[in-house]
Amino acid sequence: MAGSDKNIWVIANWKANKNIQEALDWVAKVGPQIPKQNNLKVVVCPTFSVLSEVKKAIQVGNFPMLTGAQDLSPFGVGAYTGEEPAAILKQFVDLAILGHSERRQNFGETDEMVSQKVAQALANNITPLVCVQGKDTPVPDGVKLIAYEPIFAIGTSNPDTPQNASMVAKNFPGKEVLYGGSVTSTNVKAFVQQENVHGVLVGGASLEADEFLRIVKACEEI
Ligand code: PGA
Numbered sequence: 001m002a003g004s005d006k007n008i009w010v011i012a013n014w015k016a017n018k019n020i021q022e023a024l025d026w027v028a029k030v031g032p033q034i035p036k037q038n039n040l041k042v043v044v045c046p047t048f049s050v051l052s053e054v055k056k057a058i059q060v061g062n063f064p065m066l067t068g069a070q071d072l073s074p075f076g077v078g079a080y081t082g083e084e085p086a087a088i089l090k091q092f093v094d095l096a097i098l099g100h101s102e103r104r105q106n107f108g109e110t111d112e113m114v115s116q117k118v119a120q121a122l123a124n125n126i127t128p129l130v131c132v133q134g135k136d137t138p139v140p141d142g143v144k145l146i147a148y149e150p151i152f153a154i155g156t157s158n159p160d161t162p163q164n165a166s167m168v169a170k171n172f173p174g175k176e177v178l179y180g181g182s183v184t185s186t187n188v189k190a191f192v193q194q195e196n197v198h199g200v201l202v203g204g205a206s207l208e209a210d211e212f213l214r215i216v217k218a219c220e221e222i
Contacts, residue, residue: 006039007198008219009199009200011129012042014206015070015203023053024054024057027065030213031058031063031065035064043094045097046067048069069089070097071098072085072089072096074117086121086126089126090126095127095129096127096128098114118140128143129145130143130147131146135168135171135172143175145175145176147180148168153180154180159181159183162179170196176198176199179201182204185211185218193222202215
């Protein structure tokens, strides 16, 4: 049982990985091992095309996990070819990762688009998790959950220090701030032990069920 009563979020960002079978294998391994603990929020964020199957598997297994999208449309439903609007996604997700640096870099996502996406998420009862790359990234109104993800740390095995993550988190008072960037089962504890850090956003290390479970376990003991 966690000693602290702050919320701890452990969010698996699968990025563009895992087909349906791989996703279901992961859920079957991870789901039964997630502790039922109110302040521990475990979220899995698959690709859009796998979301409905993952959601179903979590419901059937009655696993204490939430689901998230890795993005959503800045527009509503209608003539927006190729987009995934929040009004449809809300059938499957509790949360959406918005403004990830990979979207900013590879898909030209701007702060303006991020704020439109946040508005869509909020209007559809999806919790926006906005990624900031440092203390100066703007955070749209209504956002309560933030992930500090310094670009140098993403997928590099070169995480920021827990102390610096905590310092950056202090710039967002009243929000729950997670850390992301090369989180593993070895370093996760040092991040979530920081008073201002409310969990982790995990990319590469979330793909392997056993490693992800070790990360969850480490957070459970906080
Ligand atoms: P990483 O990615 O854990 O593979 O560094 C984190 C993220 O981009 O969310």
